[in-house]
Amino acid sequence: MRRFVGDLAGLLDGTDDLSVILGRGAELLGRLVARDGWLPDEYAQPHPERYQQYLLHCDSAERFSVVSFVWGPGQATPIHDHRVWGLVGVLRGAEKVQSFGRRDSDGALVQQGPTRNLLETEVEAIDPRATGPGGDIHRVENAQADRTSISIHVYGGNIGAVERATYRANGEERPFISGYANTALPNIWDLSRTA
Amino acid sequence: MRRFVGDLAGLLDGTDDLSVILGRGAELLGRLVARDGWLPDEYAQPHPERYQQYLLHCDSAERFSVVSFVWGPGQATPIHDHRVWGLVGVLRGAEKVQSFGRRDSDGALVQQGPTRNLLETEVEAIDPRATGPGGDIHRVENAQADRTSISIHVYGGNIGAVERATYRANGEERPFISGYANTALPNIWDLSRTA
Ligand SMILES: [Fe+3]
Ligand SMILES: [Fe+3]
Ligand SMILES: [Mg+2]
Numbered sequence: 001m002r003r004f005v006g007d008l009a010g011l012l013d014g015t016d017d018l019s020v021i022l023g024r025g026a027e028l029l030g031r032l033v034a035r036d037g038w039l040p041d042e043y044a045q046p047h048p049e050r051y052q053q054y055l056l057h058c059d060s061a062e063r064f065s066v067v068s069f070v071w072g073p074g075q076a077t078p079i080h081d082h083r084v085w086g087l088v089g090v091l092r093g094a095e096k097v098q099s100f101g102r103r104d105s106d107g108a109l110v111q112q113g114p115t116r117n118l119l120e121t122e123v124e125a126i127d128p129r130a131t132g133p134g135g136d137i138h139r140v141e142n143a144q145a146d147r148t149s150i151s152i153h154v155y156g157g158n159i160g161a162v163e164r165a166t167y168r169a170n171g172e173e174r175p176f177i178s179g180y181a182n183t184a185l186p187n188i189w190d191l192s193r194t195a
Numbered sequence: 196m197r198r199f200v201g202d203l204a205g206l207l208d209g210t211d212d213l214s215v216i217l218g219r220g221a222e223l224l225g226r227l228v229a230r231d232g233w234l235p236d237e238y239a240q241p242h243p244e245r246y247q248q249y250l251l252h253c254d255s256a257e258r259f260s261v262v263s264f265v266w267g268p269g270q271a272t273p274i275h276d277h278r279v280w281g282l283v284g285v286l287r288g289a290e291k292v293q294s295f296g297r298r299d300s301d302g303a304l305v306q307q308g309p310t311r312n313l314l315e316t317e318v319e320a321i322d323p324r325a326t327g328p329g330g331d332i333h334r335v336e337n338a339q340a341d342r343t344s345i346s347i348h349v350y351g352g353n354i355g356a357v358e359r360a361t362y363r364a365n366g367e368e369r370p371f372i373s374g375y376a377n378t379a380l381p382n383i384w385d386l387s388r389t390a
Contacts, residue, residue, distance in 0.1 A: 060203065
């Protein structure tokens with residue numbers, strides 16, 4: 001995790017090209033979720049009623065944040081957007097993802113492409129410039145009806161503070177600032193403990 | 196605190212000049228410690244036997260870390276070095292600081308300049324290139340015999356992981372990796388809570 005954060009900071013120091021950030025960032029995140037065992041239990045706890053988002057690290061300049069999403073059985077997000085780039089990697093279990101676009105005629109939301117099943121260790125990029133599959137408006141759901149799933153999300157900002165929106169099926173937007181479920185972050189920086 | 200972290204990241208993005216970093220960084224830290232009330236109690240707890248260092252934030256690329264040092268009555272550090280730049284600002288109470296240099300003849304440590312009393316809201320820079328007052332080898336002590344003091348330290352690296360040294364009066368070095376007292380950091384990034 002510490003290494004992932006450092007590598008991502010290096011990537012952002014080296015380029016502003018969003019396609020490079022998403023491509024190389026997906027490789028780095030793929031490496032992080034390929035191995036389990038590093039996420040402390042405090043940040044892996046489901047809530048009985050709603051999915052949890054635990055901030056794990058935020059960059060000093062809020063260039064990016066790393067969040068663990070914990071999905072109880074059957075839990076889902078509302079349809080929502082991000083307004084910054086994103087990367088999603090499944091650490092445990094599986095997620096169902098549906099992308100949406102606006103219909104020209106009346107602005108209502110229409111699903112774009114098939115529902116994807118994102119399996120353990122798989123990674124998907126969210127490109128805020130894109131519409132359709134992998135685009136910015138989506139809905140995410142635990143693909144497991146009987147078990148917790150956990151995914152690690154990385155966003156191009158302090159996602160809990162970004163002013164964005166949730167959507168109704170008719171396209172109506174509601175302002176949305178997600179915040180975080182946790183008041184304390186893991187100390188990933190203490191080599192004297194983890195070495 | 197969130198603003199301080201962002202401003203310091205911006206400063207480091209803009210310059211590699213250590214004198215500028217220490218000068219402008221001291222101004223920023225001065226502003227942070229001029230106001231109390233923002234440090235959560237968990238990171239202000241003294242330990243009965245030894246001073247505590249609580250990591251508050253570490254930069255993604257480990258360019259800097261922000262630490263709260265909590266000194267119980269009469270507690271002190273050993274004589275030690277840093278090997279990276281540092282800034283010390285007193286948030287509550289007062290600190291006594293002594294700087295040391297090596298004697299040419301036998302390498303023993305000799306105090307350089309007078310013992311300084313760093314008072315609440317005051318800031319001092321640690322320049323790893325310097326010897327003598329404000330130099331890299333020093334000893335810090337709570338200046339209050341009957342009360343806790345707290346200072347906010349900023350270092351040019353992940354200070355808890357830096358391989359550095361403590362010293363005996365005869366100049367003998369011992370390897371020193373300080374670590375941190377805390378396994379959880381404050382979540383300073385949740386605007387939905389703090390706004
Ligand atoms: Fe999302
Ligand atoms: Fe020191
Ligand atoms: Mg950072």
